[in-house]
Amino acid sequence: xxxxxxxxxxxxxxxxxxxxxxxxxxxxxxxxxxxxxxxxxxxxxxxxxxxxxxxxxxxxxxxxxxxxxxxxxxxxxxxxxxxxxxxxxxxxxxxxxxxxxxxxxxxxxxxxxxxxxxxxxxxxxxxxxxxxxxxxxxxxxxxxxxxxxxxxxxxxxxxxxxxxxxxxxxxxxxxxxxxxxxx
Amino acid sequence: xxxxxxxxxxxxxxxxxxxxxxxxxxxxxxxxxxxxxxxxxxxxxxxxxxxxxxxxxxxxxxxxxxxxxxxxxxxxxxxxxxxxxxxxxxxxxxxxxxxxxxxxxxxxxxxxxxxxxxxxxxxxxxxxxxxxxxxxxxxxxxxxxxxxxxxxxxxxxxxxxxxxxxxxxxxxxxxxxxxxxxxxxxxxxxxxxxxxxxxxxxxxxxxxxxxxxxxxxxxxxxxxxxxxxxxxxxxxxxxxxxxxxxxxxxxxxxxxxxxxxxxxxxxxxxxxxxxxxxxxxxxxxxxxxxxxxxxxxxxxxxxxxxxxxxxxxxxxxxxxxxxxxxxxxxxxxxxxxxxxxxxxxxxxxxxxxxxxxxxxxxxxxxxxxxxxxxxxxxxxxxxxxxxxxxxxxxxxxxxxxxxxxxxxxxxxxxxxxxxxxxxxxxxxx
Numbered sequence: 001x002x003x004x005x006x007x008x009x010x011x012x013x014x015x016x017x018x019x020x021x022x023x024x025x026x027x028x029x030x031x032x033x034x035x036x037x038x039x040x041x042x043x044x045x046x047x048x049x050x051x052x053x054x055x056x057x058x059x060x061x062x063x064x065x066x067x068x069x070x071x072x073x074x075x076x077x078x079x080x081x082x083x084x085x086x087x088x089x090x091x092x093x094x095x096x097x098x099x100x101x102x103x104x105x106x107x108x109x110x111x112x113x114x115x116x117x118x119x120x121x122x123x124x125x126x127x128x129x130x131x132x133x134x135x136x137x138x139x140x141x142x143x144x145x146x147x148x149x150x151x152x153x154x155x156x157x158x159x160x161x162x163x164x165x166x167x168x169x170x171x172x173x174x175x176x177x178x179x180x181x182x183x
Numbered sequence: 184x185x186x187x188x189x190x191x192x193x194x195x196x197x198x199x200x201x202x203x204x205x206x207x208x209x210x211x212x213x214x215x216x217x218x219x220x221x222x223x224x225x226x227x228x229x230x231x232x233x234x235x236x237x238x239x240x241x242x243x244x245x246x247x248x249x250x251x252x253x254x255x256x257x258x259x260x261x262x263x264x265x266x267x268x269x270x271x272x273x274x275x276x277x278x279x280x281x282x283x284x285x286x287x288x289x290x291x292x293x294x295x296x297x298x299x300x301x302x303x304x305x306x307x308x309x310x311x312x313x314x315x316x317x318x319x320x321x322x323x324x325x326x327x328x329x330x331x332x333x334x335x336x337x338x339x340x341x342x343x344x345x346x347x348x349x350x351x352x353x354x355x356x357x358x359x360x361x362x363x364x365x366x367x368x369x370x371x372x373x374x375x376x377x378x379x380x381x382x383x384x385x386x387x388x389x390x391x392x393x394x395x396x397x398x399x400x401x402x403x404x405x406x407x408x409x410x411x412x413x414x415x416x417x418x419x420x421x422x423x424x425x426x427x428x429x430x431x432x433x434x435x436x437x438x439x440x441x442x443x444x445x446x447x448x449x450x451x452x453x454x455x456x457x458x459x460x461x462x463x464x465x466x467x468x469x470x471x472x473x474x475x476x477x478x479x480x481x482x483x484x485x486x487x488x489x490x491x492x493x494x495x496x497x498x499x500x501x502x503x504x505x506x507x508x509x510x511x512x513x514x515x516x517x518x519x520x521x522x523x524x525x526x527x528x529x530x531x532x533x534x535x536x537x538x539x540x541x542x543x544x545x546x547x548x549x550x551x552x553x554x555x556x557x558x559x560x561x562x563x564x565x566x567x568x569x570x571x572x573x574x575x576x577x578x579x580x581x582x583x584x585x586x587x588x589x590x591x592x593x594x595x596x597x598x599x600x601x602x603x604x605x606x607x608x609x610x611x612x
Contacts, residue, residue: 025269027269027272027338027341028271028272031272031275031338034334050318050319050320051319051320051323053320054320054323054324054326054327055323057327057330057331058323058326058327058330061327061330061331062326062327062330062331062333062363063330063360066330066333066334066337066356066360069337069338069341070353070356073341073349073353074353134319134380135319136319136320136380170576
């Protein structure tokens with residue numbers, strides 16, 4: 001059962017990933033990216049990480065790719081491109097080399113850390129420890145007790161980023177208007 | 184695996200369990216489709232009544248089969264695809280609208296006896312909930328699906344390869360993304376009260392005896408009414424229903440994002456729109472009005488009373504949506520954005536903090552009056568700061584107003600011209 005779901009989700013992810021790189025049209029690339037993200041959400045559910053799956057859909061598929069699409073549509077780059085032109089010389093071979101190297105590093109780390117190719121499932125005894133608590137509750141407890149300071153620092157950082165973005169657009173745009181409020 | 188909370192699937196899963204799940208899926212699907220059919224008829228009939236006209240009368244008794252007739256007509260109409268459209272995305276978009284509308288309904292508890300039991304029904308010797316799925320992330324699924332639903336609208340407008348649909352879809356997605364924040368904060372207040380994300384647990388938490396025998400212990404009371412109002416307003420905006428229907432403002436945009444759609448593809452958008460109205464009402468009922476909880480008045484089948492109470496509450500909201508459509512004029516775009524960003528989000532965030540402070544106070548045994556006074560003082564301070572920031576932003580805007588910013592020679596550009604004039608008018612009035 002688990003293997004079947006994994007294979008199906010992996011196929012969806014792989015098709016999406018290839019589609020992101022291979023599409024001529026940037027909007028199609030963004031759509032394939034959503035497919036990849038949704039497939040990854042299924043994998044999270046398979047690992048009992050329900051909250052992570054929901055956040056994946058809400059934040060990545062629901063907000064970030066929407067932003068990508070807005071930028072693509074409003075900048076007017078939403079038409080098909082010729083893929084045989086290389087804007088940066090040597091980019092493609094370099095991309096292949098870096099990709100293969102990254103995969104090799106990840107695999108090495110997994111094998112060294114766990115001794116297996118796909119990682120290990122948690123033991124049954126370990127699972128019994130969090131019995132009765134959902135992953136949302138466990139995550140909340142850890143974040144708001146052990147890592148409370150880090151959470152608050154992140155919140156402050158995000159607020160500063162938002163304020164900074166608003167200030168920058170206002171100074172740059174010259175006049176305030178409804179466009180400044182959509183950031 | 185995702186259904187772990189349902190007692191049906193906690194044991195070994197055999198053929199009977201699978202059949203029960205299939206039965207529930209089929210029943211929920213049928214309930215939703217029949218409701219949509221009746222809702223479209225009901226809306227047209229009620230609007231007719233409020234406009235002093237008849238509404239549909241021909242097909243079936245009181246015109247109740249009008250939707251079916253319209254559906255058959257649309258199905259046999261010619262399916263047009265514009266030449267400049269992106270064919271693949273154009274065909275995909277209606278389904279991206281329809282599927283999330285269906286999926287949200289999965290987490291809505293439709294029935295069960297919550298007053299006497301714990302909402303569990305026993306069918307053929309097996310315990311189960313009267314909802315299709317009760318995932319641990321519960322109401323987050325609703326938020327996730329409402330953010331996925333933006334894609335249908337956005338891509339429909341873009342892929343049409345035409346100006347008005349694009350304008351409509353940009354408006355629609357900006358509106359939906361903006362109001363999602365307020366929606367999420369209102370949901371957070373409910374989650375705080377229920378202590379769980381699961382919709383079943385939320386209904387169970389609201390099924391208590393209540394106060395003084397008449398006030399039910401629903402979240403609308405427990406969260407102090409404000410999150411309910413915020414959710415109802417933001418939900419209406421999320422649905423693009425009047426008075427927030429700028430998305431398809433006929434006078435400005437022809438028909439909004441689905442202008443170029445015809446035949447069955449248009450019918451799918453239409454279906455998704457009404458389906459979303461029903462699921463949003465169902466979610467409001469679940470979150471704030473106790474879902475299917477209610478007393479068992481007479482009879483032996485106690486779970487059926489849950490279905491009846493749920494339907495009654497649902498109907499009240501559907502009536503409210505139609506009533507609003509017949510009563511309220513449409514918002515202007517800047518009013519819409521002001522309402523969302525400057526009123527609803529600060530209000531729901533502040534109220535959420537207030538509820539959290541009260542909960543903490545109750546937990547630690549603080550004096551709740553002091554907690555309230557301190558929080559209200561904080562609100563007043565924050566309100567002044569916000570008002571000050573808005574005022575200074577308006578002044579700052581004037582510095583670059585007419586004549587500034589280098590756009591004075593730019594007489595061809597309508598968008599840049601309109602804004603300074605608006606501001607002058609605002610100050611004069």
